[in-house]
Amino acid sequence: xxxxxxxxxxxxxxxxxNFTAVDRITFQVMKGEIFGFLGANGAGKTTAMRxxxxxxxxxxxxxxxxxxxxxxxxxxxxxxxxxxxxxxxLYEGLTVWENLRLFATxxxxxxxxxxxxxxxxxxxxxxxxxxxxxxxxxxxxxKQRLAFTAATLHSPDIVFLDEPTGGxxxxxxxxxxxxxxxxxxxxxxxFVTTHYLDEAEYCNRISIMVxxxxxxLDTPAGLKEEYHATTMDEVFRTxxxxxxxxx
Amino acid sequence: MNARTxxxxxxxxxxxxxxxxxxxxxxxxxxxxxxxxxxxxxxLDVKDVGVAxxxxxxxxxxxxxxxxxxxxxxxxxxGCYARHDEALRQMExxxxxxIVSIPEDYQKDWTSGKKPRLAVEANGVDAMKGxxxxxxxxxxxxxxxxxxxxxxxxxxxxxxxxxxxxYNPTLxxxxxxxxxxxxxxxxxxxxxxxxLNLVGEKEAxxxxxxxxxxxxxxxxxxxxxxxxxxxxxxxxxxxxxxxxLVYGLVPEGSVGSIYxxxxxxxxxxxxxxVAIANRSATILQSIFVMFAFIVVFQLxxxxxxxxxxxxxxxxxxxxxxxxRYFIEIMRxxxxxxxxxxxxxxxxxxxxxxxLLLSLAAAATYRRRD
Numbered sequence: 234x235x236x237x238x239x240x241x242x243x244x245x246x247x248x249x250x251n252f253t254a255v256d257r258i259t260f261q262v263m264k265g266e267i268f269g270f271l272g273a274n275g276a277g278k279t280t281a282m283r284x285x286x287x288x289x290x291x292x293x294x295x296x297x298x299x300x301x302x303x304x305x306x307x308x309x310x311x312x313x314x315x316x317x318x319x320x321x322x323l324y325e326g327l328t329v330w331e332n333l334r335l336f337a338t339x340x341x342x343x344x345x346x347x348x349x350x351x352x353x354x355x356x357x358x359x360x361x362x363x364x365x366x367x368x369x370x371x372x373x374x375x376k377q378r379l380a381f382t383a384a385t386l387h388s389p390d391i392v393f394l395d396e397p398t399g400g401x402x403x404x405x406x407x408x409x410x411x412x413x414x415x416x417x418x419x420x421x422x423x424f425v426t427t428h429y430l431d432e433a434e435y436c437n438r439i440s441i442m443v444x445x446x447x448x449x450l451d452t453p454a455g456l457k458e459e460y461h462a463t464t465m466d467e468v469f470r471t472x473x474x475x476x477x478x479x480x
Numbered sequence: 481m482n483a484r485t486x487x488x489x490x491x492x493x494x495x496x497x498x499x500x501x502x503x504x505x506x507x508x509x510x511x512x513x514x515x516x517x518x519x520x521x522x523x524l525d526v527k528d529v530g531v532a533x534x535x536x537x538x539x540x541x542x543x544x545x546x547x548x549x550x551x552x553x554x555x556x557x558x559g560c561y562a563r564h565d566e567a568l569r570q571m572e573x574x575x576x577x578x579i580v581s582i583p584e585d586y587q588k589d590w591t592s593g594k595k596p597r598l599a600v601e602a603n604g605v606d607a608m609k610g611x612x613x614x615x616x617x618x619x620x621x622x623x624x625x626x627x628x629x630x631x632x633x634x635x636x637x638x639x640x641x642x643x644x645x646x647y648n649p650t651l652x653x654x655x656x657x658x659x660x661x662x663x664x665x666x667x668x669x670x671x672x673x674x675x676l677n678l679v680g681e682k683e684a685x686x687x688x689x690x691x692x693x694x695x696x697x698x699x700x701x702x703x704x705x706x707x708x709x710x711x712x713x714x715x716x717x718x719x720x721x722x723x724x725l726v727y728g729l730v731p732e733g734s735v736g737s738i739y740x741x742x743x744x745x746x747x748x749x750x751x752x753x754v755a756i757a758n759r760s761a762t763i764l765q766s767i768f769v770m771f772a773f774i775v776v777f778q779l780x781x782x783x784x785x786x787x788x789x790x791x792x793x794x795x796x797x798x799x800x801x802x803x804r805y806f807i808e809i810m811r812x813x814x815x816x817x818x819x820x821x822x823x824x825x826x827x828x829x830x831x832x833x834x835l836l837l838s839l840a841a842a843a844t845y846r847r848r849d
Binding site: 286287288289290306307311312314316318320322323324325326331334335336338339340341364369 | 484485488491492495496500560633684685686688689690691692693695761810847848
């Protein structure tokens with residue numbers, strides 16, 4: 234392997250009482266990679282991601298994210314990652330610009346750099362005239378792109394996206410993925426959960442989680458070959474066939 | 481402690497508060513309404529006590545007693561009846577609170593050196609009005625008798641004692657209520673707003689967006705507490721202005737000592753609010769818990785009923801209630817002109833609670849589960 238690892242976990246487990254949400258998962262993510270984290274609803278994707286972001290304590294297992302230990306150095310990890318949650322989570326009562334400024338300031342970006350970077354992003358996204366609109370008034374597709382911008386304005390080593398494109402049309406999803414490609418081409422690592430299987434095709438590598446465990450992990454082409462399938466949809470159905478948890 | 485982060489968070493809180501459709505109006509309208517209406521309606525002064533008289537004597541003395549009672553600002557005569565059961569009917573249908581029965585030959589007996597007695601009966605359903613009303617009626621009758629005796633040179637004028645009320649010379653219940661109402665406002669506004677704000681962030685999911693950033697625990701909690709100092713001061717200012725403009729009541733002591741106590745108490749309430757919010761998953765949950773505290777604070781903090789007349793064990797509990805100290809400070813500064821030095825115990829207790837609850841607010845805030 235010629236690329237450096239930005240994320241590496243071994244036997245990561247999270248139990249809630251008797252329920253094992255994440256069951257000894259082990260994998261690595263390389264720098265600049267777009268890593269797809271697939272699984273049916275309730276397979277444990279979000280729980281796993283929350284542990285990686287320092288939002289949740291692992292029950293057992295170990296790992297590093299951006300070079301920091303996920304058990305002991307959660308606060309350090311938070312400085313070097315971006316996170317966009319499944320529930321759209323910018324402040325609805327603030328304007329687009331106020332949200333960006335707030336998050337960038339928390340990440341310690343100098344005021345001038347915040348202005349420059351956000352002007353750049355607004356220009357690239359064609360969002361200039363939305364700058365002073367309240368977030369609650371803009372369409373969902375824009376909100377998602379804005380949330381991605383807020384999560385990446387400080388140029389984190391790795392950005393975690395938890396089902397970032399839920400509820401929007403394919404054209405809008407396509408635009409979102411263009412942003413992901415751009416960030417990745419600039420060297421940012423992207424860790425994305427999704428259950429849209431067409432999106433899985435866009436990833437460099439994907440893992441498929443079933444009942445808290447990673448059941449398959451390879452490039453989309455590799456997985457299709459391994460499961461003798463022509464589409465990711467078939468691969469997913471084959472892998473998830475024996476799932477016990479209701480979706 | 482990162483000042484730049486804190487500033488950014490405070491700016492966010494202020495912008496959100498300003499744009500909230502209800503909160504800014506509530507902060508101004510609530511003190512205005514409470515201060516304008518409650519002092520007028522929540523009065524414990526007993527006035528307008530209805531007195532039914534059963535005059536079996538029908539002499540100059542008895543008529544004079546009735547006239548004197550009628551002249552009292554606290555009493556009014558509902559009627560003079562020949563029979564007791566007629567007077568009792570007045571009490572039963574709620575017109576009379578007190579029945580005064582003047583016995584037959586009342587004037588004659590006094591003239592001949594006997595000491596006949598009046599019978600005064602009070603309606604115990606409204607215990608306060610009944611007992612106080614009976615006292616007023618008895619006192620008015622006694623005064624008529626004394627005067628009547630003095631004019632005729634019989635009997636010695638009884639030694640009269642005069643009671644003068646210090647600090648609240650007119651014994652106006654409003655003067656007692658107004659400082660306490662500001663406490664009520666701070667309890668409600670500074671208790672509920674931060675709670676609702678923080679649980680609202682939980683429900684909206686924005687708290688998770690914050691928890692995944694490197695924002696410090698301290699900065700985040702302070703950003704939830706500091707705006708409510710400002711709100712607390714604003715409320716107290718509106719309250720004092722209305723007290724002055726509408727009721728002509730100004731603090732005898734310094735306004736600064738009121739502000740100092742208000743800042744400490746706002747911190748107590750918002751610290752409690754944040755701690756409750758940290759432990760609640762939904763707005764409904766947090767409201768129930770906060771409400772439980774507020775009920776105890778209002779009923780046991782000495783707002784409406786004096787702590788000194790509570791049972792011993794209950795008095796012990798009140799030492800653990802922060803509003804107790806704030807109410808004592810407000811009344812002492814407003815009515816007696818006390819200084820923070822005079823009230824050192826109360827200020828220190830409030831400061832202690834403020835510190836304790838702020839720490840609880842920070843300690844219960846979990847950035848990781």
